[in-house]
Amino acid sequence: MAKTDTGCKTNSGRFFEDFRPGETLVHATPRTATSGDQALYTALYGSRFALNSADSFAQGLGLARAPLDDLLVFHLVFGKSVPDISLNAVANLGYADGRFLLPVFPGDSLTAVSKVIGRKENSSGKTGTVYVETTGHNQRGEAVLRYTRWVMVHKRDAGSAAPEPVVPSLPDAISADQLIVPENMVGKDYDTTLSGSPHLWEGYSAGEKIDHVDGMTIEEAEHQLATRLYHNTARVHFNQHAESGGRFGKRIVYGGHVISIARALSFNGLANALNVAAINGGRHCNPTFGGDTIYAWSEVLDSAAIPARNDIGALRLRTVATKNRPCQDHPFADSEGRIDPATVLELDYWVLMPRR
Amino acid sequence: MAKTDTGCKTNSGRFFEDFRPGETLVHATPRTATSGDQALYTALYGSRFALNSADSFAQGLGLARAPLDDLLVFHLVFGKSVPDISLNAVANLGYADGRFLLPVFPGDSLTAVSKVIGRKENSSGKTGTVYVETTGHNQRGEAVLRYTRWVMVHKRDAGSAAPEPVVPSLPDAISADQLIVPENMVGKDYDTTLSGSPHLWEGYSAGEKIDHVDGMTIEEAEHQLATRLYHNTARVHFNQHAESGGRFGKRIVYGGHVISIARALSFNGLANALNVAAINGGRHCNPTFGGDTIYAWSEVLDSAAIPARNDIGALRLRTVATKNRPCQDHPFADSEGRIDPATVLELDYWVLMPRR
Amino acid sequence: MAKTDTGCKTNSGRFFEDFRPGETLVHATPRTATSGDQALYTALYGSRFALNSADSFAQGLGLARAPLDDLLVFHLVFGKSVPDISLNAVANLGYADGRFLLPVFPGDSLTAVSKVIGRKENSSGKTGTVYVETTGHNQRGEAVLRYTRWVMVHKRDAGSAAPEPVVPSLPDAISADQLIVPENMVGKDYDTTLSGSPHLWEGYSAGEKIDHVDGMTIEEAEHQLATRLYHNTARVHFNQHAESGGRFGKRIVYGGHVISIARALSFNGLANALNVAAINGGRHCNPTFGGDTIYAWSEVLDSAAIPARNDIGALRLRTVATKNRPCQDHPFADSEGRIDPATVLELDYWVLMPRR
Secondary structure (H helix, E strand, O other): OOOOOOOOOOOOOOHHOOOOOEEEEEEEEEEOHHHHHHHHHHHOOOOOOOHHHOHHHHHHHOOOOOOHHHHHHHHHHHHHHHHHHHHOOOEEEEEEEEEEOOOOOOOEEEEEEEEEEEEEOOOOOEEEEEEEEEEEEEOOOOOEEEEEEEEEEEEOOOOOOOOOOOOOOOOOOOOOOHHOOOOOOOOOOOHHHOOOOOOHHHOOOOOOEEOOOOEEEEOOOHHHHHHHHHOOOHHOOHHHHOOOOOOOOOOOOHHHHHHHHHHHHHHHHHHHOOOOEEEEEEEEEOOOOOOOEEEEEEEEEEEEEEOOOEEEEEEEEEEEEEEEOOOOOOOOEEEOEEEOOOOEEEEEEEEEOOOO | OOOOOOOOOOOOOOOHHHHHOEEEEOOOEEEEHHHHHHHHHHHHOOOOOOHHOOHHHHHHOOOOOOOOOHHHHHHHHHHHHHHHHHOOOEEEEEEEEEEEEOOOOOOOOOEEEEEEEEEEEOOOOOOOEEEEEEEEOOOOOOOOEEEEEEEEEOOOOOOOOOOOOOOOOOOOOOOOHHHOOOOOOOOOOOHHHHOOOOHHHHOOOOEEEEEEOEEEOHHHHHHHHHHHHOOEEEEEEEHHHHOOOOOOOOOOOOOOHHHHHHHHHHHHHHHHOEEEEEEEEEEEEEOOOOOEEEEEEEEEEEEEEEOOOOOOOEEEEEEEEEEOOOOOOOEEEEEOOOOOEEEEEEEEEEEEEEOO | OOOOOOOOOOOOOOHHHHHHOEEEEEEEEEEEEEEEHHHHHHHOOOOOHHHOOOOOHHHHHHOOOOOOOOHHHHHHEEEEEEEEOOOOOOEEEEEEEEEEEOOOOOEEEEEEEEEEEEEEOOOOOOOEEEEEEEEEEEEOEEEEEEEEEEEEOOOOOOOOOOOOOEEEOOOOOOOOHHHHOOHHHHHOOOOOOHHHHOOOHHOOOOEEEEOOOOEEEOHHHHHHHHHOOOOOOOHOOOOOHHOOOOOOOOOOOOOOHHHHHHHHHHHHHHHHEEEEEEEEEEEEEOOOOOOOEEEEEEEEEEEEEEEEOOEEEEEEEEEEEOOOOOOOEEEOOOOOEOOOOEEEEEEEEEEEEEEE
């Protein structure tokens, strides 16, 4: 037994060479989500979607009580995967094929597992891209969320040979017939006064663009509180002493924090977007830092009926978030596809919305 | 169906012309208050009043468990009214005629409704004052809180004709016989060791002034967390990017945040002020900003018995909060009524306190 | 009855002369600990120890549900003692003889009582050291935590005569046979995948040093939220207006905040240190301020079996925390015992860890 520090007991994270397609990684630490987590989520983002805000409103829709915000569940599951997947990540490149499968209620205990579904060395020979499919489960072993993400990870040894590339085939989008309406949830008799907007599913159509108007300034304490709440341990978010000598000279805000701000801002224009049913794709176009003010706008990419349902429909949205730049002119990319430099997030996702 | 943003789906708030005396506004978003909200409230203000702090103490007074802090309930109800009342407010001018009618317990779902009870155009022709009476209800439809506030709101069109002024008659103060002692609450066998002070109702008399000594510095992250927790969406609190070009060059702290700091500071001198029973009046004399340190002092304005109760009495207090100025000399207004420039809050309210 | 402020209703704290060996101080304010407090604790420190994180994991060990983090309980009990013990403290000098006696679960109501067990005037004649033994109880009157601390307190009157010194005899360390394993907790069938590390009790031995690698930057909002959550009222933590003219020109971080950061960082290397069973000693070597980045390392001081248990063992650890200095070379004290100036905390404690 070593008497001095060998470094072997601390987690140095996995490098590109460590990921073998087909392997399964069971993540630590199980986490019981509570009404305390939901209160913090509300304080961090000000989210006002009625389904998650009040037991009474959720009961009016047929649920036993208010489920936790979908993105809170996403962050909790994502956070568990960080120590095994992205501790040595250079960048979180994208998300795809994400579906919310079951609502999570206060008191549910979440665990997460990831399957390595691809890897491809980059031409530099110093990094590679790793693809993982991550699933969150509740204490009954039921899957509550599944999504794919890919990250750029450092190689341990730049001299190691490039492995055979394996790149998964990922859908451009979840099809509407794969979207899951939470069990017992009924969109009839939906109260648009209490929900905050009269605009229901029929009121939105593809091509419509909505500026969410408001801006939210991020404080260092806020994103740190959020990121720790999610058990996300990526070092760039917490250590100013180290980051002051790093790439940007400052801590980087967890990309998921920006996703939740954008979703909360989107209430102003999309108040009846009850819940997030699927994540078709997403990417963090630029880093965000403490002191930045986030704005957002959305485009309706598609509107789809849910099979056998006349009470609830689905909208496919692209929400774009910017920093320090209002969105009345819907900034995103120019005609050559160059991303507007103020853009920090593009998220392509399905929401469920009651019908008239 | 519009294919581009018409702005019609976002809430641009109501302007002076939109408020019609007699109309009722039902506010979005219902909100279940939980022990998570109470924990955040404690972290934000450090409030130590024993009734709200411990189930065991509340049970000793005859309640089923600890109710939520009265001012947390006030903020939650107030927050709901902001998108309909004060999104375009120039200033929150005052409060009156407020009564706490029923305790709110963790798990209760709150909704809010406001009645427009007055409006009067200002001489500038650009703004007007709107008076609303706001009521919070629990999930059983019982009123838990009712108060009046008035705000200065922009006109949509400076050229529109001034409407007939309607100014409600508001009481200077709630009379003591209208104060409500929470059902089953008994002040006998009250434990002054656990409550933190031996000074009971008989120990205070009109004219007494108490410097609450301590100061609390407000961080931007703190007031943002609080204000989002309350679903208060007023833009001046959150958007440094826009406010840097605004009136003060910085975000303004929600006035209610200062009220809660002052109430928490008042524990030091008024530890047995079990709960807030009524708000007679209040005004935010000056804006508060991140970085300001709040101090407070109180004057006992009146001491009143509660009809048919010899266990609990009432104290009418004026609590004054200042920024960056200690209160040992009880600053407020000079002999001509000019408010001390460091003063940020005057709150006139009734508290209940056990008797000997 | 005084009509003007006499200062008598506010708590000016106790001075050295006020502490009489043998006296018992019952502290205000009882406090129900909830899942909201635990959520805030997670957000403040990112603690990932599985026992406190998930009901499902705690149930796998035989408990009814996840207990609150031991150090959260410590801070809640400590906070209660501040108004009576250390409001006029110059410094919190040390801890000893601390044992966690019973787990605390969400919903339990905590109270605290302290016994004065010693006092000794300092040679300056201006201050003295006071020793107190503080016990936390739950709502059933069961002791959940007991520890001794000593603080340097101002004399009220520098001219008062020095009392007969009483210095308690304190153990260097709790012996392993005095450590309490929570009732029903069984370390067999412990899941090291979910807990986050394969290293169990047998894997650690005396003399081993572990750098916990990560650093955590403290924001002013964070330590203020934490310290208020604990009802700790010591003024130096909250009032920038006063502190800007004080010893350091800035607010001082509550030492317990640093303890919790260090414990959370220690997960990386000590993930199976299920709970803190005892505090043998501790001291805050230097003050910590907002903006400082905390690092930590630990040395295994001892490894001990628990009598009659082959499923759980104990490790005695010394965890050292530094500010703005990584710990790969295990900084602490030089050969003459001079503390490294970057060192802010030394904590000597016992943890329980499952055996193979």
